[in-house]
Amino acid sequence: MTKLKVGVLFGGRSGEHEVSIKSAQAIAKALSTSQNADKYELLPFYIQKNGKWLAGQAPQKVLEAGVPLLEAEDSAANLAVKTTSNIQNSPWQSPSQVAEVDVWFPILHGPNGEDGTVQGLLTLMQAPFVGSGVLGSALGMDKIAMKTAFAQAGLAQVEYVALNRAQIWSNPCIFPKIGDRIEETLGYPCFVKPANLGSSVGIAKVRSRSELETALDRAASLDRRIIVEAAVVGRELECAVLGNDNPKASVVGEITYNSDFYDYETKYTQGKANWVIPAKVPEEIAQQVQEMAVTAFLAVDAAGLARVDFFYEEATGRVLINEINTLPGFTATSMYPQLWENSGISFPELVNQLIQFALERHSTSNQ
Template identity: 45%
Template sequence: MNKKIRVAVLFGGKSGEHEVSLHSAASVLQAIDRDRFEVVPIAITQTGEWHRGSEALPLLEKSLNRGALKEMKEVLERETAISASSISGDITGLKEQVDVVFPVLHGTFGEDGTMQGLLEIADIPYVGAGVLASAVGMDKVMMKKVFAHEGLPQGDFTYYMRFQIEKDLEQVMDEVEARFGYPCFIKPANLGSSVGISKADDRDRLHKGLKEAARFDRKVVVEEYINAREVEVAVLGNDEPEASVPGEIVSSNDFYDYRAKYIDGKSEMQIPAQLPAETLEEIRHLALQCYRAIDCTGLSRVDFFVRHDDRKIFVNEINTMPGFTPYSMYANLWKHSGLTYASVVTKLIELAMQRYEEKKKTITTFEVN
């Protein structure tokens, strides 16, 4: 009988997307194939404390139903030999205890390359994008600069540092009004799940939006408003990635903000998006271009705008660890493309192991003959 692969599912984190991570991780823990994998839950609290095994499960009490929580505790007692003590932030010893890490972490200190760098140093295989792709994908300014270099279609944008907003907010607003007019969008550069994003229809809302975004990041992006449909594509793979069928988000709010995504439950997904076949194919092609542009591996969701009047396509952003419940757009896009949620989880773990083996081909020593 083949030995089961031991997977550490890492979740929570010091991020504005902490709660989103809990829901994603609970879904992964429930869906993972127990015939092939053993699971070790590892939780990071919002204050940065690390806990594993049964000590990690209290963070998931709201995300796992009572039966699932009881089952998970029983599984840990039956299958997992790892101590449930706190790991005190030192994961170097984890390499000897697990085969691969599934970092179901969204936002800063998880999706931005910091955790990926820690896992690289610890020499542990992990699911998802590497350090570079994670960092570029998280920072909307750097992402947009890379996409511009690759000739990918985007809307107009600019950005300001927090110190500029604090030092001369009136001048910043004057510049934004002259360049974009109203409405326009304001976003923290390094955050996801629409946290801190606002739409400014006048100077007062621009003022509030800039100050709000600056609370979440030292870099703030301002984008032109595009009257468009929001279409998303799921990408899966390493060197030869595949793109799902595109799907459209019909937001319950003025735009697809945090409330529309996670609270009111009224937004709709239309999969596949109701667009001409050639438009859908072009969107899939662009999604793969975006994926390769930042050297992504594992998974990503690439978001687009399709302008109403002429169907012109604009790249919005790439998300290297998108929301990951069975009801999230990423999972639903693959479901409509022929892959179940459980099979996507399995595939991602396999891709992580393959990427680790491929990287071992790279030598790290040099001798002069």
């Protein structure tokens, strides 16, 4: 049987470059297991932090070492393709390996990876790929657009105020009115977030007007769209979704931690956060979370995979959706694969199913 060549695309220009490498390592390992090795052949493609695409030995070297490739280690022999920001007056070059790929597995976390940009490129190439398309990826990345879609789907969520950089920076006279609006609508404490960075990057918990102003200024320096959310006293639950037009939900998990909130450091520092899978919640709450997760998945037109995060207020019994992540961390110990491991799907089988869902979606996309 002819093996399908899987192009694993990893690295990228976002702040989650190193996380992407770890995810790609896990996928490469899963493809080499006995249940997948006879079906798939790995073709790795690595995007450096400066935007250069590498094929051949360089990506293998990164996967083996688990650390980014230094620019000094780059060579003309390894250079595969340049992104538009590096093109200048040079032609856009494509390596021969690109034409060999049967299905792509993009595992680029953050901006320029899970926001619809790479998905648009792969769509133009008319190539099947794992995960959401342009629409689902873009909605899943932009917290403001995401919440608009959730509201349309009737999903209960946290109160929020949406802003843009111009509102914060362009007219000093307007800024006090913004603060008044946030205090009246949300109160303190509240969370200030860049709308498009993902993975808790740039998030600040604020408790006063001075902290609010500082956080808004910093968020505006990171993103042109900013969202401010009310704080919720509740347990943080997560649910994984798998599939295309008829997706299924995993068991529900819970995140616990000792820090003030689930920030970037807590998320990616070993030992700072703990998971409970399955979450110790009433069965009716678990079912509600699973139903809402599938509804959210369909609301943004996600595909393949997504992790959906919730708040559960025990005092009121309310379940509020927080956000959807259409390309969650994908190491063997990440929350998304662990939720499926506890639902009866092993990591190698999960990788296999995602590839099959990618092929299925591609084959029916024009019907």
